[in-house]
């Protein structure tokens with residue numbers, strides 16, 4: 001089995017990137033993390049990736065006149081490393097339609113909410129303000145519209161009355177680290193197929209226990 005050469009794009013601490021690197025250490029994992037790219041030169045995640053012996057590249061967006069110029073520079077780096085799949089993991093730049101088109105069906109993002117609810121920023125604050133009892137995280141294919149695109153995996157988290165954005169966000173992040181490697185494996189192995197904007201799995205798993213919040 002050839003493992004899909006995967007790049008992770010980050011802007012900060014890179015905890016999701018670390019979860020992907022950890023999963024891909026297992027030789028049977030269908031993707032290898034071949035490159036970590038950041039638009040922020042001193043992103044903490046780059047230090048970790050370097051220490052792991054992974055190729056890294058910082059591409060400072062401020063050095064480019066337009067969004068597309070930046071995206072073309074990133075594209076050049078991805079091509080130079082023979083990248084086949086891209087995972088956005090806390091990458092805080094909007095990508096141009098041109099770049100998204102280059103990676104259609106081959107680029108994933110993780111979002112800290114149960115899409116299509118709470119697109120955009122401050123998802124935990126907004127979920128708390130709305131009083132929802134279940135919140136979570138989503139891994140989806142990237143399309144030109146932000147925080148949209150076929151959903152590969154989701155994890156739900158019960159919201160507690162005494163939650164703050166920090167406590168809720170921490171429980172969601174724990175689940176992000178579970179579902180991102182799972183989603184990447186499904187896509188890299190070819191088990192996930194997109195039909196009419198929905199993702200279907202070659203082998204649909206039996207659903208786990210339902211989550212009720214408040215539980216009994």
Ligand code: GRF
Nearest residue numbers: 013014015016090110111112
């Ligand atoms: C995560 O919450 C992710 O869902 C969002 O940005 C955050 C990145 O965290 N897109 P990290 O850099 O992976 O730790």
